[in-house]
Amino acid sequence: MSVILILIGFSLSVAILFLVLYLWAVKSGQYDDKYTPSVRILFDDEIKDDREKDKNGDAEKSANKLNHNSIN
Amino acid sequence: MIETDKYMPAGVELKCYHCGEDCDTDDIRIDDKVFCCNGCKTVYEILDQNNLCTYYTLDENPGISQKKEIKRNYDFLDDPQLKEELIDFTDGNTTKVTFSIPQMHCSSCIWILENLFKLNPGIKFSRADFLKKIVTIQYSEKEITLKEVVRLLDSIGYEPDLNLEGKQKEKTNSHNKKLAYKIGIAGFAFGNIMLFSFPEYLHVESFSRDVLKETFGYLNILFALPVFFYSASEYFVSAYKGLKKKIVNIDVPVSLGIIVLFTRSLIEILTNTGVGYLDSMTALVFLLLVGRIFQNKTYDALNFERNYKSYFPIAVTIRKNGKETTKPVGKLKVRDRIIIKNNELVPADSVLINGRGFIDYSFVTGESNPVEKVNGDLIYAGGKQVGGAIEVETIKEVSQSYLTQLWNNEAFSKKYQSNINSMVNVVSKYFTFVILSIATVAGIYWWPESSIAFNAFTAVLIIACPCALALSTPFTLGNSLRIYGKNKFYLKNTDVVEAMSEITDIVFDKTGTLTETGSSTVKFIGEPLTDEEKVLVKTLVRNSSHPLSNGINELFDIDVSGDVKDFKEIPAKGIEAVINGKHVKIGSRMFVNHVQEENKIDLSTRVFLSIDGNTRGYFAIKNSYRENLDEIIKKLKRDYNLYLLSGDNDSEKPELQKIFGENTIMKFRQTPQAKLDFVKSLQQNGKKVLMIGDGLNDAGALKQSDVGISISENANNFSPACDGILESKSFGKLDEFINFAKTSKRIIIASFIISFIYNLVGIYFAVQGTLSPVIAAILMPLSSISVVVFTTFTTNAFAKSKKLL
Numbered sequence: 001m002s003v004i005l006i007l008i009g010f011s012l013s014v015a016i017l018f019l020v021l022y023l024w025a026v027k028s029g030q031y032d033d034k035y036t037p038s039v040r041i042l043f044d045d046e047i048k049d050d051r052e053k054d055k056n057g058d059a060e061k062s063a064n065k066l067n068h069n070s071i072n
Numbered sequence: 073m074i075e076t077d078k079y080m081p082a083g084v085e086l087k088c089y090h091c092g093e094d095c096d097t098d099d100i101r102i103d104d105k106v107f108c109c110n111g112c113k114t115v116y117e118i119l120d121q122n123n124l125c126t127y128y129t130l131d132e133n134p135g136i137s138q139k140k141e142i143k144r145n146y147d148f149l150d151d152p153q154l155k156e157e158l159i160d161f162t163d164g165n166t167t168k169v170t171f172s173i174p175q176m177h178c179s180s181c182i183w184i185l186e187n188l189f190k191l192n193p194g195i196k197f198s199r200a201d202f203l204k205k206i207v208t209i210q211y212s213e214k215e216i217t218l219k220e221v222v223r224l225l226d227s228i229g230y231e232p233d234l235n236l237e238g239k240q241k242e243k244t245n246s247h248n249k250k251l252a253y254k255i256g257i258a259g260f261a262f263g264n265i266m267l268f269s270f271p272e273y274l275h276v277e278s279f280s281r282d283v284l285k286e287t288f289g290y291l292n293i294l295f296a297l298p299v300f301f302y303s304a305s306e307y308f309v310s311a312y313k314g315l316k317k318k319i320v321n322i323d324v325p326v327s328l329g330i331i332v333l334f335t336r337s338l339i340e341i342l343t344n345t346g347v348g349y350l351d352s353m354t355a356l357v358f359l360l361l362v363g364r365i366f367q368n369k370t371y372d373a374l375n376f377e378r379n380y381k382s383y384f385p386i387a388v389t390i391r392k393n394g395k396e397t398t399k400p401v402g403k404l405k406v407r408d409r410i411i412i413k414n415n416e417l418v419p420a421d422s423v424l425i426n427g428r429g430f431i432d433y434s435f436v437t438g439e440s441n442p443v444e445k446v447n448g449d450l451i452y453a454g455g456k457q458v459g460g461a462i463e464v465e466t467i468k469e470v471s472q473s474y475l476t477q478l479w480n481n482e483a484f485s486k487k488y489q490s491n492i493n494s495m496v497n498v499v500s501k502y503f504t505f506v507i508l509s510i511a512t513v514a515g516i517y518w519w520p521e522s523s524i525a526f527n528a529f530t531a532v533l534i535i536a537c538p539c540a541l542a543l544s545t546p547f548t549l550g551n552s553l554r555i556y557g558k559n560k561f562y563l564k565n566t567d568v569v570e571a572m573s574e575i576t577d578i579v580f581d582k583t584g585t586l587t588e589t590g591s592s593t594v595k596f597i598g599e600p601l602t603d604e605e606k607v608l609v610k611t612l613v614r615n616s617s618h619p620l621s622n623g624i625n626e627l628f629d630i631d632v633s634g635d636v637k638d639f640k641e642i643p644a645k646g647i648e649a650v651i652n653g654k655h656v657k658i659g660s661r662m663f664v665n666h667v668q669e670e671n672k673i674d675l676s677t678r679v680f681l682s683i684d685g686n687t688r689g690y691f692a693i694k695n696s697y698r699e700n701l702d703e704i705i706k707k708l709k710r711d712y713n714l715y716l717l718s719g720d721n722d723s724e725k726p727e728l729q730k731i732f733g734e735n736t737i738m739k740f741r742q743t744p745q746a747k748l749d750f751v752k753s754l755q756q757n758g759k760k761v762l763m764i765g766d767g768l769n770d771a772g773a774l775k776q777s778d779v780g781i782s783i784s785e786n787a788n789n790f791s792p793a794c795d796g797i798l799e800s801k802s803f804g805k806l807d808e809f810i811n812f813a814k815t816s817k818r819i820i821i822a823s824f825i826i827s828f829i830y831n832l833v834g835i836y837f838a839v840q841g842t843l844s845p846v847i848a849a850i851l852m853p854l855s856s857i858s859v860v861v862f863t864t865f866t867t868n869a870f871a872k873s874k875k876l877l
Contacts, residue, residue: 005287012264012291019260026252032245036202039179040186043130 092133134180136229148387148398171232329537366550427462431455535834540827560799581765582718598689748772830855
């Protein structure tokens with residue numbers, strides 16, 4: 001019977017992990033805006049003009065990095 | 073439109089590359105791209121220079137029309153105090169600020185707002201929230217100022233809506249987060265307790281003696297603790313608050329049920345006499361909280377709570393010791409000298425001391441003809457200066473002004489409270505007493521055997537816990553709210569639906585409510601006028617303030633010139649004058665060429681024009697009433713008392729009387745205060761009033777009425793504080809909307825009956841003291857879920873049958 005207790009312990013810790021993940025997701029604001037990210041994700045396939053391509057590419061990468069830092 | 077035809081080849085429509093509006097000419101262009109105005113072209117140039125033309129590939133013609141562009145002055149943003157109030161935070165180097173951008177409407181908008189850093193490297197990061205229509209910007213103080221950020225947004229057509237009210241919204245946001253936590257925890261506990269209760273449901277033989285049973289029991293308590301103390305806490309608080317005010321609201325029996333469930337389960341598990349009802353308790357709390365989500369459904373992007381402050385500029389330019397500085401409107405004092413520039417609002421009652429004033433009071437009264445003012449004249453707050461800059465001296469504080477006095481009315485100090493008379497609370501009062509007496513009777517009946525007596529008493533309270541009752545209202549009304557939203561009718565909250573179902577009287581505002589704003593409905597029929605003739609006509613009609621003259625005046629976009637002699641205005645007939653030596657007459661057929669008017673076929677009014685005795689033709693002026701107005705009025709008249717209140721003059725009274733009928737009370741030249749008082753007097757006679765209006769001048773009446781609906785061409789535009797925003801396109805469905813509110817109420821009553829039947833079944837078991845946890849675990853969620861399903865299905869079905877869905 002004790003094996004059931006061990007298994008329950010495992011399953012519970014997994015369940016609690018998910019609960020904590022959910023609470024964290026709410027806290028970090030992932031449910032605040034349920035629409036814009038769905039649009040934003042499509043922006044990455046940007047058609048670039050050939051001029052200034054390299055320069056802009058670099059600038060954007062660093063800018064993106066900045067964005068991510070500032071969310072957290 | 074009529075005039076543009078000759079510039080374009082037939083059949084080809086020219087659409088502005090930036091905003092998609094029809095172009096009058098193809099003169100304004102870059103390469104093969106045509107623009108409707110120079111403003112749009114400028115925005116395109118800015119974006120093109122910065123390599124941001126992806127803007128135009130994401131959505132077709134995404135831009136915001138720049139035709140009505142006025143150059144705004146943002147100097148007041150240099151005021152440190154004001155800046156402090158607008159920004160979210162700053163550390164001296166980096167500043168974070170959140171702007172509301174009502175113009176945001178497509179994915180291109182999101183894209184450009186999130187790529188602001190390409191336009192100005194001083195902006196480090198920007199993020200848009202489409203539903204709330206806000207953008208959060210982080211910028212470097214060293215490289216760019218707040219004023220420049222706002223100017224940048226304005227230059228690409230996204231003028232931020234600057235006001236100091238936005239910060240209150242964060243509160244509701246954190247409340248929603250809390251609800252999400254509570255639901256997460258309750259759902260988690262509910263699922264796990266359910267699993268641990270399975271052996272009990274299935275009557276596993278060996279289970280009762282097993283060590284597992286004890287372990288599961290303690291684990292269940294562990295899970296139930298946060299649900300009881302955290303997730304369910306708001307029900308206890310609400311019940312306590314209600315009882316303190318001697319109101320037995322629905323949360324009282326709910327809390328009673330939860331508390332009894334929890335304590336009895338604790339006793340059973342700890343004394344090893346049973347397994348308790350913790351599964352039922354957590355399920356109950358979980359479902360109730362889900363219901364609350366439905367009830368809390370709000371429209372993030374819409375603001376129902378605007379007060380006069382959001383109409384006024386947040387700061388004004390004042391002259392102090394000969395120097396011009398800015399000052400926040402809230403700090404204006406009597407005797408401050410304010411400079412009012414073109415298109416700026418006068419924020420407080422003032423006296424004109426310098427310059428020539430043309431004050432447009434359309435904001436306040438609905439009357440759109442600018443009034444000329446000379447030095448020493450009084451200008452009321454809310455008037456808009458048209459023309460050159462003027463200097464005024466305030467004579468009253470902003471909050472004491474003619475217009476803003478309205479907001480000192482008690483109607484505005486009334487704090488929001490959930491309406492205690494809502495049906496569910498009325499029912500719950502009797503419900504609670506009945507249940508308590510049944511429980512007591514059952515307890516007394518079994519009395520000698522105290523354990524059965526205790527069981528029966530608690531079981532009645534448990535099974536009768538009105539979960540289904542508590543859920544029926546939020547789900548029905550929440551769903552109605554959603555259906556209204558699909559029809560472009562946005563309500564502040566679910567209480568409004570209930571209030572709307574009890575309406576007896578409807579009060580209409582005229583300008584902007586019954587009439588459409590800005591639609592040109594004037595046509596000239598006859599040989600096209602030459603430019604010279606247009607000048608004559610326009611010069612003449614400008615001298616008259618008659619609504620028909622205004623319509624004709626707006627038809628021609630041409631400079632007026634010439635001297636007017638012998639101007640005569642004959643009421644109900646027409647106007648005439650000698651302009652540049654030509655005798656121009658405009659008016660009725662009888663007046664212009666002495667022929668009796670034929671019987672009219674259409675609803676439009678005809679105004680004839682003659683120049684030097686030659687009849688040139690007539691202006692067909694369609695009344696600018698909303699489409700189907702007479703139809704909808706006819707329908708509403710059957711069931712409700714209708715009234716019309718207008719700030720305008722009564723020139724349209726005969727027309728309106730035709731639509732409304734002779735008996736309808738119509739009041740003209742009503743001040744905002746008079747409108748409020750009228751609504752109040754109706755209410756004092758026991759009427760439930762629905763007021764529908766649009767302007768700041770209706771704000772008081774909207775607030776006073778039981779349901780105040782503001783009508784708007786676009787729900788994201790400015791609208792006064794109200795209970796609901798109706799997009800003008802849906803005006804024709806007003807009667808359907810009110811009927812649907814009544815249907816919703818009937819659905820709630822039906823679902824009450826269903827939940828009572830479940831309760832009767834449950835009580836049948838409970839009074840015998842034989843309520844097993846399995847029956848409770850089945851019956852309670854089943855009753856709730858079936859009520860939810862019933863209300864959702866029936867509201868949808870009714871909405872479909874009324875073509876609202």
